[in-house]
């Protein structure tokens with residue numbers, strides 16, 4: 001097995017045990033005589049798969065009964081338009097701007113509603129989480145949009161804001177299932193699968209019942225949450241194979257003690273990397289310490305040539321996809337749930353060697 005340590009920001013590493021299970025079931029799932037890829041989504045055997053995926057997610061996230069779980073296509077980016085289309089009433093939303101993905105959410109929402117930016121960290125290239133001042137919030141906002149973790153810059157909210165009753169919509173694409181969240185604090189949570197849940201192709205939307213069913217007549221059928229909620233995500237063909245793999249990943253999380261179990265492992269992994277960044281004379285983190293992500297860790301040497309050399313040499317020993325996002329340069333190690341502790345230890349070991357050799 002020539003597996004590398006893949007630090008990609010997404011699509012990203014999956015648990016080996018899940019990939020092995022997929023492999024073992026590839027030709028003949030259960031006694032069906034076919035791969036999940038070949039199955040009708042209307043078959044009873046597939047219905048069992050999607051039911052189990054949903055039940056496992058509900059279990060590990062402790063999703064309350066009054067929330068629906070939707071399995072949709074179109075990527076998390078489609079949600080930037082779908083959310084305002086479905087949730088607008090007063091045609092006004094609040095948002096905290098913490099990076100490229102909230103900027104995209106802002107520009108899509110502006111097609112439909114007035115957007116009030118309550119705070120932004122753009123002044124320092126999104127390397128911190130801005131303080132939120134309650135007086136900037138709109139009491140009549142349809143919802144408050146935030147990204148709990150910012151994939152590119154490596155920041156995360158460590159507290160969920162108090163919006164005084166305004167529903168919170170959270171983009172959890174890059175940290176869903178990495179730490180414990182109380183779902184009841186949110187009106188809607190959405191996340192593309194391809195970082196912490198499974199292969200690209202399915203977007204999971206967790207939405208409180210009462211937010212469904214208010215879309216205007218102009219909203220296309222496929223963009224209406226009610227369409228998918230009423231049909232158990234089977235109005236049309238859902239991304240069947242990614243949903244199946246997500247189900248296996250959810251079971252894997254259960255086997256590690258659920259989300260709280262994996263959170264401890266994530267804190268350990270991030271701790272190993274951040275501790276070294278704090279003591280290194282060559283490498284340094286770029287994010288304000290209190291706002292550091294557990295999932296995406298950007299760092300630099302301060303010299304673009306040394307960064308390039310480091311990335312190249314790391315690649316030679318199977319530490320791959322650590323080049324930073326083009327907007328920041330340097331390096332970024334994405335250490336999602338499925339990145340083993342050993343992967344982070346190997347990376348830090350190599351960073352130490354590289355530093356010592358200079």
Ligand SMILES: Cc1ncc(COP(=O)(O)O)c(C=O)c1O
Nearest residue numbers: 075076077101151171173174192
């Ligand atoms: C926080 C966040 N939101 C949204 C997206 C967009 O996801 P998709 O590519 O599934 O549309 C990404 C992708 O990296 C992301 O990191």
